[in-house]
Amino acid sequence: MKTADLVQLLISGIAMGSIYTLMGKGLLITFLTTRALNFGQGDFLMIASFLSMTLLLAGTPVVVAVVVVLAVLVVLGVGLERLAIRPLANMTAGSASSLAWILTTMGFGMLLQNTAQLVWGKSRFYSPPLFADEQKKVVELMGARFYLEELIVALVAMVVVGVLYWFLFRARWGKEVAAVSFDKGTASLLGIDVRRVVATSYAIMAVLAAVSGILAGPLTTVQAHMGLLFILKGFAVVCIGGFVNPVGILIAGIGFGIVEAMSNYVDSAFGDLYPFIIALLFLIVRPSGLFGEFKADVR
């Protein structure tokens, strides 16, 4: 492998990896507030990719397209919480209650998949680039040639991760999340509007999925069932990073993307499976993740 190829693979890996990081953060945020993950989060991403692709192809300015996609996804996210999560709280303790959220969020995602299939059909699409003029706009750096788009995707994702980090650890909302995560009853006694915090967390999950979808569109093929892979990778990243460890998720996400780029390069037939198998083995050996979990501060 030449150095130039290596640099190119690294940048591709970092770009995809930062999208996985965003997915992982989305899983994390709803887990904090409701102890539930959105198993249909990949389908949220898929809807965002389709929407932004359609808007961009129709000539909508990027900014407008992003705002529209974010708005639609936030509605979906809040709707998911209202429809598939909140009613479960009233469920009597029994055989189904602790798992019901997996099935309801997954069912919600399947509705989205079917909708996309009806609207856009079953073919694969290529989304136009967001930032570079042409999709194949190539930049040269130290003899390595790579797509500008990928570099910008990684940068945008990092900014989003940073903003989220600020939200969770610097803003008052983060403290409210910590309180709700610790105990809903106590949080409400402290005057925190638990419902609002929970709904907000689902909105943020949706925003993260929207950003991931918008960014992922030009880097991959867009189709109705693309979500599965993203949720799997997002989850793998969360597990490897240590379930509620924000920095761990970032490192694991980037690492996962790089390993994936490398293994695809090495074995074009089955390369995409390697990262999963590695992640599976990892979970068996170290179920608490690379850096363990922050037990004391569960944000």
Add this chain to the structure above:
Amino acid sequence: MRHLRYLVAAAAIAAFPLVSPNPYFINLAQDIAIAAIGAIGLNILLGLSGQLSLGQAGFLALGAYGSGVLATNHGWPLWATLPVSLLLSAVAGGVLGLVALRTRTHYLAMVTLAFGYIVEILAQRWVDITGGSMGLIGVPQLNFGDFQNGAANYFWAIAATLLLLQMLNDYAMRSRFGRSLHAIKESESFALTVGIDAARWRSLVFMVSAVLAGLSGFFFAHQAGYVSSDAFGLDRSIALLIAVVIGGLGSAYGPILGAIILVILNQLTAGLYEVSYYIFGGILLVVMLFFPAGAVGAVQRLFGRRAAGGSGAVPDTAGAGGAGAGAGAGAGADTGGAGVPAQTGDAGGTAASSASEGAAGIAFTAPATGQGPILELQDITKSYSGVTAVNAVSLKVMPGTVHAVIGPNGAGKSTLINVISGLYQPDSGSIRFMGRDITHLAPHRRAALGLTRTFQNLQLIGTLTVAENVMLGLQRGSGFARGWLRWLASDAEERDERAEALRLLRFFGIERLADVLPGDLPYGHRKLCELARALAQRPTMLFLDEPIAGLNEGEAKEIMEKIRGLKALGMTVLLVEHNMSFVMQLSDTVTVLDYGRKIGEGAPDVVQRDEAVIAAYLGTGEA
């Protein structure tokens, strides 16, 4: 009664291809039986042990290809390929079960999702072996050498297997195996302290469900003579899940009912392929939100039966068990029900009605007194990130005494309890129980030695009746195969267990509440129920965590009487309690903790006069 049910089912299976020789219906019936085999496995996993697999299609594929490839490309006979395909799914299940050993529910769901995806991709791309989505063609069909009646023969083979599995399943659900799984699902820390090795059970159940999925795949591969990788996508896993959920999670007949509904639904919606995800996704949402108990639950509600989750798995009496929902054996229930009062009468006849005499029927191993301490703590220290909760505490509990540990809030009592019962590991120090070092023993092993605890926050299993909760304490009995054969032959095992549970409940004066769910009881009765269950474990030493917290005076007095009664029978009791007058009236020895240290010990009247104790605890006001 169940014999009748199984005989009817066997007759129906035998007659079906003869009554309805239409190949379409026979094929449909095969589909149902194949799906039901996989669904039974998933139901045990999800409904009983509370673990969710989204990758059953992966095990199905291993079973199908394991046999299909060997039989088609290598000419192996099916009797040789079957064990291989089961072994394959068992090994895969065992490896993934390692994850189940140590991680939480949603991890397993996601890990199995990934596993299913990997297998699907391999099946698709490894064309040399699997034929990919073009399929493995010319897979030998299992027709027992009779091509003309091949379909009927195959149906008989699958359906007979299904019936056998259903019989095993019924036993598993009604015996201590099912009760143990319920306990693990609801409260793992509790399960450990009644001596259930939760991790082992969970991974074992996972493996069983993988093997059943593999078996289902085996039958699938040899049904049509054609196996394509398209059959093992995520939608297959979800379809199986839907069958289980629709049927009713954790209910004995849910999987069969669900499989029937699923296959018929597939037939009805065959033309609606475009909206199949709407249908499946919609079903998941609607069933989980509005009918979490599934079809079996709906049927039960219709007939006014107790409709708590998983109730089908735990019929409250032998009579109710006969009324297996949807099995069409309702008529038999009356006769079965008639037998129950008779049994209870027998038990009541041998043990007289008064509590003190009934107590004679309670068995536990009382160690001889005067042989040194039964439990001995040596310099136990435990700290959490810098805060030392228990600091070099030593303690000796003498056999046949009531020993109380008291102390203000934050004194380290809870930590000490969890260290003794094994839920926490101490940082240093040692624990000896009956002369044996148990410092590093797992909680379930300590329970097996006779160190039995109760919980401050009651840990009764909400989906089991009071009597069944007590039976959960009776964790001995025969192995699975022997137990199953005995169960087929007679009701004896279950009847004996129930009789013993009732005897214990009678000691505590709550026998009449045996068939009530714990959630419907007042708090005091729940405490008594937990004591009865602790006693069912035949403890050498009872370890009570705040036995009267939250009780009114009358209830507290009742508990005190019961503990005195147990002491009179030779039981050793270690208790942690806030209520001073309770402790002072009941205990032989009192140990006082403050800020993690032992500040006093002795007989109640001695401790009451101790300056340090008064300053730390009694002086600061009534607790």
